[in-house]
């Protein structure tokens with residue numbers, strides 16, 4: 001349900017464009033956000049800032065843009081193992097050398113991994129061509145399983161991206177190739193060094209797979225994490241309550257966001273939202289290198 005705040009501002013801090021695995025171009029995403037009555041939208045494509053310029057250019061009156069990215073990271077799970085977590089990074093300088101180097105390492109690794117997965121499927125007789133698949137993706141875009149899923153839909157192997165994940169591409173499937181992500185502590189420091197802030201995304205979306213313990217979140221807060229995404233479509237009411245309490249205890253900013261992916265998922269933009277106070281607190285914790293961009297006329301001061 002849309003949770004408009006008292007003064008009518010709707011702030012959605014987690015969306016994906018076609019620059020990663022969403023279906024809207026950055027321009028379309030900005031238009032959708034404006035038409036849906038949002039006041040502030042964050043563009044947080046997976047491991048890339050390639051959509052920032054286009055989104056900024058499309059910004060209409062009354063809409064503000066928080067430039068961000070969603071970083072896949074490796075984290076201790078608190079039980080002696082390792083888990084993948086998603087870290088929302090906001091308002092950092094994408095040209096900081098530490099960021100540039102890590103982004104390009106990850107992109108290369110992702111392409112190689114997708115190539116391996118497609119080759120495994122082709123070896124089993126599925127009509128996918130690993131080289132063609134990679135050639136069809138822009139060189140600077142992060143390659144991910146959704147791209148292989150869409151190729152499987154196009155080849156008529158499955159009817160939907162969801163079915164491709166369920167049948168072939170889930171993390172326990174035999175075509176899966178694992179990857180090396182940035183350690184989450186490194187990522188938190190890297191984004192802070194580049195002037196930005198970090199928020200742990202959908203930390204307790206337990207049906208998605210293994211998650212981390214509250215103790216690990218405590219460590220991340222000590223390492224400089226700024227916020228927790230509390231309201232997320234994949235969080236149950238009890239997960240939201242646990243995270244809200246943890247955020248209160250650790251003095252972390254509580255955010256809410258849709259994780260909009262266009263028509264790849266059924267969630268509407270602005271379906272979950274963040275309060276203006278929470279956004280202001282996040283902005284206050286940046287070093288101001290990359291400002292929030294405002295459309296010409298602000299809808300609210």
Ligand SMILES: [Zn+2]
Pocket residue numbers: 070086201202
């Ligand atoms: Zn995510």
Ligand SMILES: [Zn+2]
Pocket residue numbers: 014016070259
């Ligand atoms: Zn996301």
